[in-house]
Amino acid sequence: MRAPAAGDQAAREILLSMENVSLSFGGVNAISDVSFDIRKGEICAIIGPNGAGKTSMLNVINGFYTPRQGRITFKGVARAKMRPYEAAERGIARTFQNVALFRGMSALDNIMAGRTLKMKRGLLWQMLRYGPAMAEEVEHRRVAEEIIDFLHIKDIRKVQVGRLPYGLQKRVELGRALAMEPELLLLDEPMAGMNLEEKEDMSRFVLDVNQHFGTTIALIEHDMGVVMDLSDRVVVLDHGVKIADGTPDEVKSDRNVIDAYLGVAH
Amino acid sequence: MLYREAGQYKTSYQADQAVFPLLQDRVGLLVILFVAYVVIPLTGNDFLINAVMTPFLIFSLAAIGLNLLTGYTGLLSLGSGAFMGVGAYACYKLTTYFPDVNIIIWIVASGFVAALVGAIFGLPSLRIKGFYLAIATLAAQFFLEWSFTRVAWLYNHNVSGAIEVPQRTLFGVPITGPNATAETRYLIVLTIVVGMTWVASNIVHGRIGRMWMAVRDMDIAAELMGIRLLPTKLLAFAVSSFYCGVAGAMMVFLWYGGAESTVFSINQSFTILFMIIIGGLGSLLGAYLGAALIFVLPIVLRFVPPKLGIPVHAATVEHITFMIVGALIIFFLIVEPHGLARLWQIGKQKLRVWPFPY
Ligand SMILES: Nc1ncnc2c1ncn2[C@@H]1O[C@H](COP(=O)(O)OP(=O)(O)OP(=O)(O)O)[C@@H](O)[C@H]1O
Ligand SMILES: [Mg+2]
Numbered sequence: 001m002r003a004p005a006a007g008d009q010a011a012r013e014i015l016l017s018m019e020n021v022s023l024s025f026g027g028v029n030a031i032s033d034v035s036f037d038i039r040k041g042e043i044c045a046i047i048g049p050n051g052a053g054k055t056s057m058l059n060v061i062n063g064f065y066t067p068r069q070g071r072i073t074f075k076g077v078a079r080a081k082m083r084p085y086e087a088a089e090r091g092i093a094r095t096f097q098n099v100a101l102f103r104g105m106s107a108l109d110n111i112m113a114g115r116t117l118k119m120k121r122g123l124l125w126q127m128l129r130y131g132p133a134m135a136e137e138v139e140h141r142r143v144a145e146e147i148i149d150f151l152h153i154k155d156i157r158k159v160q161v162g163r164l165p166y167g168l169q170k171r172v173e174l175g176r177a178l179a180m181e182p183e184l185l186l187l188d189e190p191m192a193g194m195n196l197e198e199k200e201d202m203s204r205f206v207l208d209v210n211q212h213f214g215t216t217i218a219l220i221e222h223d224m225g226v227v228m229d230l231s232d233r234v235v236v237l238d239h240g241v242k243i244a245d246g247t248p249d250e251v252k253s254d255r256n257v258i259d260a261y262l263g264v265a266h
Numbered sequence: 267m268l269y270r271e272a273g274q275y276k277t278s279y280q281a282d283q284a285v286f287p288l289l290q291d292r293v294g295l296l297v298i299l300f301v302a303y304v305v306i307p308l309t310g311n312d313f314l315i316n317a318v319m320t321p322f323l324i325f326s327l328a329a330i331g332l333n334l335l336t337g338y339t340g341l342l343s344l345g346s347g348a349f350m351g352v353g354a355y356a357c358y359k360l361t362t363y364f365p366d367v368n369i370i371i372w373i374v375a376s377g378f379v380a381a382l383v384g385a386i387f388g389l390p391s392l393r394i395k396g397f398y399l400a401i402a403t404l405a406a407q408f409f410l411e412w413s414f415t416r417v418a419w420l421y422n423h424n425v426s427g428a429i430e431v432p433q434r435t436l437f438g439v440p441i442t443g444p445n446a447t448a449e450t451r452y453l454i455v456l457t458i459v460v461g462m463t464w465v466a467s468n469i470v471h472g473r474i475g476r477m478w479m480a481v482r483d484m485d486i487a488a489e490l491m492g493i494r495l496l497p498t499k500l501l502a503f504a505v506s507s508f509y510c511g512v513a514g515a516m517m518v519f520l521w522y523g524g525a526e527s528t529v530f531s532i533n534q535s536f537t538i539l540f541m542i543i544i545g546g547l548g549s550l551l552g553a554y555l556g557a558a559l560i561f562v563l564p565i566v567l568r569f570v571p572p573k574l575g576i577p578v579h580a581a582t583v584e585h586i587t588f589m590i591v592g593a594l595i596i597f598f599l600i601v602e603p604h605g606l607a608r609l610w611q612i613g614k615q616k617l618r619v620w621p622f623p624y
Binding site: 062064083084085087088089093094096100101102103104105109112113114116117119121123126127128129133134137138141142145176180 | 279280285465468471474476477479480482483484486488490491493494501
């Protein structure tokens with residue numbers, strides 16, 4: 001548990017606000033009337049049983065899905081519809097539940113691809129790869145190398161990511177998201193399928209990102225130990241409905257949450 | 267351990283971001299350029315220059331063009347033959363209307379016309395991919411081919427229905443038409459192909475190349491990086507068609523000396539596609555290797571056995587070529603999608619640690 005964050009929570013500015021968001025696929029309600037806020041600088045965990053709508057929620061936040069109803073306000077701007085590239089432009093980055101790296105590219109190129117929006121030189125300069133274009137390339141290579149250092153993936157920077165073990169792929173994917181220097185980072189089960197040591201490393205990275213860069217993080221995770229350790233606040237979904245929202249301690253002792261996790265019939 | 271990077275530490279990211287970070291690679295490249303620019307023109311006969319090297323280079327350029335689209339951006343196209351045709355006809359019309367402007371300028375400029383046409387036919391790529399996109403480009407192929415035969419304006423209403431390349435000069439030396447020597451035409455082709463390969467290599471190693479590969483490997487994640495899919499795909503279509511267009515213009519103006527629409531048929535599209543499959547998808551070197559194999563193989567089969575006293579029939583050569591190319595395509599599609607270029611890399615890797623197994 002991270003004591004300091006809990007106290008000043010109310011004082012923090014709201015970064016993302018979801019109001020009465022609903023999403024359905026055909027007849028299935030993936031998300032029903034869910035509202036919650038994510039505040040600047042916090043780590044907010046979204047938890048819930050399988051099929052609860054967690055991934056769908058991230059997909060709504062970064063524009064993959066357009067909600068059937070509801071309002072999403074990010075950095076004070078409300079919107080009904082937003083394309084994923086617009087979300088990226090406004091500072092939302094994300095990793096995927098099933099790693100979605102650019103498999104044919106090296107780890108370094110994946111991270112460099114995360115810098116795309118920051119690079120401005122157009123086709124003509126790119127054709128020459130000289131002068132300002134090269135300077136820009138080098139400048140962003142430097143940032144990419146900082147991320148590579150931070151994640152301890154120096155040895156594999158030139159390896160095609162498709163050939164890396166799963167744990168490292170997840171790390172490169174985090175690196176690619178960090179390269180975007182996002183204000184809001186959405187992590188969909190960053191530790192799924194990892195062994196204990198890898199989980200500890202990944203938890204460390206997530207905390208460091210949050211503390212050193214001040215990045216706000218929304219995290220989906222099934223491992224309760226990790227959730228309790230990392231998050232400032234927890235939002236619990238079940239069958240597309242929000243059943244709890246509070247500090248890890250509050251949520252842990254919540255009747256509804258215990259029922260949902262123990263599978264008590266509603 | 268002749269070929270290795272040991273000791274070649276990069277002192278700056280700039281050096282490491284270079285296209286050829288290894289000294290051996292740079293030396294090799296210089297040797298190749300020396301052979302191409304000096305040795306071949308001085309020692310090669312007309313046959314080598316006109317029937318082997320010039321077309322090999324032109325096909326390589328077209329293969330680079332298709333590889334930018336299919337290998338780097340992951341968009342399968344069966345229209346490269348037609349886009350080559352657009353370049354050829356555009357060049358023909360441009361030099362007809364403005365005969366005083368240097369033909370080399372028109373050859374390169376015709377690439378822009380091809381780029382525009384390519385981008386227009388690339389529009390469906392936002393909605394459809396894979397097999398369906400291939401069919402859409404096939405429609406482009408047939409439509410353009412139809413235009414090349416039916417729109418008489420394109421070939422200046424010649425009775426033959428063919429483009430006839432007029433004589434054009436550079437500093438008083440004929441470079442197109444019947445009076446241009448094979449060496450002159452070869453050197454022009456070589457210069458254009460080398461220059462455009464250099465540009466292609468710069469593009470694929472930079473931001474735009476990474477955007478293309480990102481779209482190829484995982485388009486949803488690419489969009490999430492802020493990459494807009496439609497402009498990125500259209501740019502790939504445009505640049506790819508530019509390369510094919512210039513290749514087509516050179517094919518007619520600097521090699522054939524004249525052409526009918528059948529040159530730009532679906533067969534041409536398939537030939538180019540086979541080149542990049544065998545050479546290696548997503549590799550510029552692969553475009554050269556594929557063009558060499560597919561174009562040079564039949565020539566070798568045709569002319570080497572008779573020299574050794576084995577008579578072969580032209581039809582037999584054709585059959586053997588079909589069989590070998592067919593087998594290679596199946597081999598590479600199944601076993602090594604990255605083609606000859608990948609085998610070359612593996613070879614280099616082995617050489618790097620030689621004589622040790624690891
Ligand atoms: N593209 C889709 N089309 C149809 N139904 C979908 C789609 N995506 C999600 N669903 C449905 O929406 C519901 C919520 O799915 P979601 O993937 O958001 O769950 P989750 O909480 O991320 O689960 P998990 O822990 O297994 O990842 C599920 O019932 C799922 O079947
Ligand atoms: Mg999920």
